[in-house]
Amino acid sequence: MTRPRRRRGGHAATPRRGGESLAGWLFVAPVVVILGLFLLLPILMAMWVSLTSWNGQGSPFKSGVPFAGLDNYSRLFTRDDLARENFMISIRNNFYYVALVVPLQTVLALGLALVVNSRLLKGKSFFRTAFYFPSVTSSVAISVVFLFIFSNSGAVNQLLAMFGVQGPEWFSDPRGIVHVLLGIDDPPAALAGDGPFGLSWWEWLSGPSVAMCAIIALVVWTTSGTFMLMFLAALQDIPVALEEAATLDGARRWQRFRYVTLPMLRPTMFLVLTLGLIGSWQVFDQIYVMSQGNPAKTTLTPAFLSYRTAFRDFDYGAGTAISFVLFLIIVLLTLFQRWVLRERRA
Template sequence: MRRRRAGLPARRGHLRDDVTGWLFAAPVVVILGVFLLLPILMAMWVSLTSWNGQGSPFKGGVPFVGLDNYSRLFTRDDLARQDFMTSIRNNVYYVAIVVPLQTVLALGLALVVNSRLLKGRSFFRSAFFFPSVTSSVAVSVVFLFIFGNSGALAQLLGFFGVKGPEWFSDSRGVLHLLLGVDTPPAALADHGVFGLSWWEWLSGPSVAMCAIIALVVWTTSGTFMLMFLAALQDIPVTLEEAAMLDGAGRRQRFRYVTLPMLRPTMFLVLTLGLIGTWQVFDQIYVMSQGAPAKTTLTPAFLSYRTAFRDFDYGAGTAISFVLFLIIVLLTLFQRRVMRERRG
């Protein structure tokens, strides 16, 4: 009896602490539930209907189509599937180029500004980081002014008698341009998956998409540079000194000391880069809106165009949820790969 009575105040104390903790967390839980979880559930319901934006999708009269908005993206041989697969192809090339380039550039800049021999390190840190805090819309307009068909670069080349390339009018992929092949072989033109021929899947990004890629790499590397810089400054100096005493050169120290210590930050940078590149929208909206010939069309912009221009909110929302699933699966796969490498 004494043990039970002695344990009763302790349990009451724990219960009081739990209630107090939930009271402090309640405002955040309510805000996240109302402004995050509830809109997600509402959007999930919209993706199961053919709502056209008129009236309320939660009242009677809105046709319920179930998973038809999802299945048409993969099974139906129509324009909706072709546009979606085209956007996936464009985004795959975009991710495959942007993520490695911005990661390598950010790491290189971090190593440069972390060097003790560099004079004016504060200036260079600010200069490299400045594009990341600049409005993406403003930077996109400037790049459009430079790389447009009648932009500054085309006029500069014309001044020297060189006809500038039509950046935002050429719909051919850069792989086809480099190979100098315009006519697809029959084996690649007649076969393919998900409504696109192998010739279209293997075309590579267009010249316009390459200009957007250059813009994004330039504007995002500064943020990731700061992440790498913080990680570099957390590496104990004694590790490098011990490696130097063991006769390790600069490359060996970087490979066997610096890189292993940067793995958590590397995973963070790759994850954020992967998520951001699959969600690219504002640069596409300002610079091309999918042109030329849908070679800069991305799933995020396609979702916006389908919902807010074609007034097919169900299909547009379904595209956004498929995009969300792609991001989650790729993030989990990347986490598993990097965890196995750590092991």
């Protein structure tokens, strides 16, 4: 008769029962089923739709729906037609949007967190609530308010008129902000030729339009409050002894911030930049309420183009393909951002 093995402490080792694995799967089964039905299955169905020419009538899984294969994807990059032009314009617009929104909202959120975390500030609860309030307000309501503020007779142009400055037609000027600042309407001959993906270099280098700049100001103002809370939580988690030790070593305020505070904020910084990157590439509601992609497609974004292609043009295959390309762009940029912010050994 074999005896059970004994551990070093003298206790008999209990053999692992196969029922434990079964019990574990039973506990996680509801979550797996819910995620499979409401997340994985819709993604697979949408992927199938992106390979068809479904017009929204009937079921996309019937045999009569034309199968397009990868044609919906290839036309976004290779065909010289309106579909590729609109997609590349939306990519250009969203690129400028991301390049301005992500740094501005991150810097503003970190600055606000440093302000409300200061020991000398009185009324911290009031300022924290005031800075966070735009983030909990309806984006549609704020977009309508900004639409009135930046109208031709709105408060912004009225304020500029008080200083003798003629305000721009925010949602009517199709020129890029770079062209507006330089005062150039006609492109130079060197930049007027064909550029990448059917757009000229003059169009790629135009910068965001005046209307897009107004939308950028709105988004930075409404999103910085949420990221402020993340930075604030990370700042309060930094041991006070570290800053006191740096102060005793003769480090100035900027040196303490650069060599003590910022390295401790690296995980939170990565989270804020990742969420900001994902959210800025998915911008839709502000575009839908304020501009609908106008003027002259200068506020058109891939998310809004996907909606317009599917639900207005009834080309659900092409619209879904745009959304999957957008998903791939977000994943690649997130991985690149993670590689840039990785921990480096000394």
